[in-house]
Amino acid sequence: MKPAITLRIASALAFIQYSAHAFLFLSARPAHGADEIVVITAMKSHVAWLSRSSWDFYFGYGLMAILSGVVEVVLLWLLAAIAKERPGRVRPAIALFIFANVVHALLVWKYFALVAPMSFDILIAMTLGLAFVNSSNQVVASGLTRESGDTGLNPGHSRRSE
Numbered sequence: 001m002k003p004a005i006t007l008r009i010a011s012a013l014a015f016i017q018y019s020a021h022a023f024l025f026l027s028a029r030p031a032h033g034a035d036e037i038v039v040i041t042a043m044k045s046h047v048a049w050l051s052r053s054s055w056d057f058y059f060g061y062g063l064m065a066i067l068s069g070v071v072e073v074v075l076l077w078l079l080a081a082i083a084k085e086r087p088g089r090v091r092p093a094i095a096l097f098i099f100a101n102v103v104h105a106l107l108v109w110k111y112f113a114l115v116a117p118m119s120f121d122i123l124i125a126m127t128l129g130l131a132f133v134n135s136s137n138q139v140v141a142s143g144l145t146r147e148s149g150d151t152g153l154n155p156g157h158s159r160r161s162e
Contacts, residue, residue: 003087006131007080007094010124011073017120018069025062072097087135094132101125 030036043055076097083090105121108114 001130001134002083003090003094003131003135004080004083006127006134007076007083007090010097010127010131011076011080013120013124013127014069014073014076017117017124018066018073021069021117022066025066072100083131083135091132091135094128094135098125098128098132101128 030040040055043058044053046053075093079090079093101121101124105118105125108118108121
């Protein structure tokens with residue numbers, strides 16, 4: 001499978017994951033009775049030395065997680081476009097996204113013990129792993145190597161044409 005296709009699949013999976021996160025985070029309401037409402041009310045009181053509350057931090061970090069997910073979705077989609085022409089150039093970014101998704105899965109497991117978001121992280125990491133391997137195969141198959149004059153700095157321009 002071409003790396004561009006697997007990157008688009010990973011982008012679609014990330015879109016589903018972060019859309020679900022955004023919907024669930026923004027629509028959540030207390031449902032566990034008076035004890036939960038007491039905790040939320042306490043979180044909404046200001047921290048003594050700050051003009052913000054624990055709730056502000058909690059909600060702000062939730063929104064930042066949504067924003068990070070949007071960035072991941074868009075970057076994976078853009079990487080797919082680059083991978084069509086220059087599959088080897090996207091490998092470092094793919095490796096970074098694999099690392100990020102695996103670490104995110106571990107953090108979700110440790111601090112939230114939620115299987116669904118962790119499963120999406122693992123599935124995205126596996127899809128990206130396939131894109132990583134396929135991008136290597138595409139580079140080898142096309143003969144693009146540093147030895148053949150491809151510096152990787154300027155598409156369509158090699159040292160041999162200078």
